[in-house]
Amino acid sequence: DVKVTQSSRYLVKRTGEKVFLECVQDMDHENMFWYRQDPGLGLRLIYFSYDVKMKEKGDIPEGYSVSREKKERFSLILESASTNQTSMYLCASSSPLLNPGSQPQHFGDGTRLSIL
Amino acid sequence: RKEVEQDPGPFNVPEGATVAFNCTYSNSASQSFFWYRQDCRKEPKLLMSVYSSGNEDGRFTAQLNRASQYISLLIRDSKLSDSATYLCVVRGSGYALNFGKGTSLLVTP
Numbered sequence: 160d161v162k163v164t165q166s167s168r169y170l171v172k173r174t175g176e177k178v179f180l181e182c183v184q185d186m187d188h189e190n191m192f193w194y195r196q197d198p199g200l201g202l203r204l205i206y207f208s209y210d211v212k213m214k215e216k217g218d219i220p221e222g223y224s225v226s227r228e229k230k231e232r233f234s235l236i237l238e239s240a241s242t243n244q245t246s247m248y249l250c251a252s253s254s255p256l257l258n259p260g261s262q263p264q265h266f267g268d269g270t271r272l273s274i275l
Numbered sequence: 276r277k278e279v280e281q282d283p284g285p286f287n288v289p290e291g292a293t294v295a296f297n298c299t300y301s302n303s304a305s306q307s308f309f310w311y312r313q314d315c316r317k318e319p320k321l322l323m324s325v326y327s328s329g330n331e332d333g334r335f336t337a338q339l340n341r342a343s344q345y346i347s348l349l350i351r352d353s354k355l356s357d358s359a360t361y362l363c364v365v366r367g368s369g370y371a372l373n374f375g376k377g378t379s380l381l382v383t384p
Contacts, residue, residue: 190370192371194374199283199376200376201362201374201375201376201377202319202362202374204371207370207371209370217371249318249319253370255370263307263309263321263364263366263372264372266318266319266320267318268317268318269316269317269318271316
């Protein structure tokens with residue numbers, strides 16, 4: 160069974176801090192994604208990566224950066240946290256080989272981040 | 276215009292009822308379609324893929340109308356455990372998925 164593990168379920172940080180959210184997957188997936196989910200706005204893609212050291216901007220990359228130094232790990236970085244980045248952050252992974260009936264993306268449990 | 280649109284609900288239905296959710300998508304080149312389920316404070320999980328010919332999985336039936344760019348999910352004989360948010364998900368030619376905002380379902384005794 161695919162396992163996507165996010166380092167923290169709950170996190171509280173202060174405005175201006177540099178924040179690291181870590182995500183690890185154990186299925187050797189090439190693709191990894193970071194989303195944020197907010198009430199009324201749904202899931203929005205921040206960044207994704209389709210290979211080690213590769214990254215692509217999603218719909219809302221401003222204020223974020225990412226790092227993919229190893230295939231299994233994809234980190235989301237808030238360079239200088241702000242209160243509008245308080246949200247639920249979800250990491251996902253997938254294989255580029257999409258077989259019929261297979262799950263297109265597997266999600267981690269999520270990190271509920273509060274910026275004070 | 277958002278790429279994937281859903282009625283947010285909430286849909287409140289009694290146990291045993293049949294309920295249908297609809298979803299429209301804007302990109303006619305979209306290739307794959309899915310319904311995900313998300314429980315409160317949990318991560319989204321795949322409920323079922325949606326195939327062009329329509330498909331059924333137990334009490335759940337999904338249909339796709341490419342001409343109208345429309346996807347539906349029908350739940351028969353609703354159970355209390357069906358209460359969740361249902362996300363319509365569309366994949367284009369790339370790896371990223373486009374998620375609808377979700378439709379909230381509450382099944383009551």
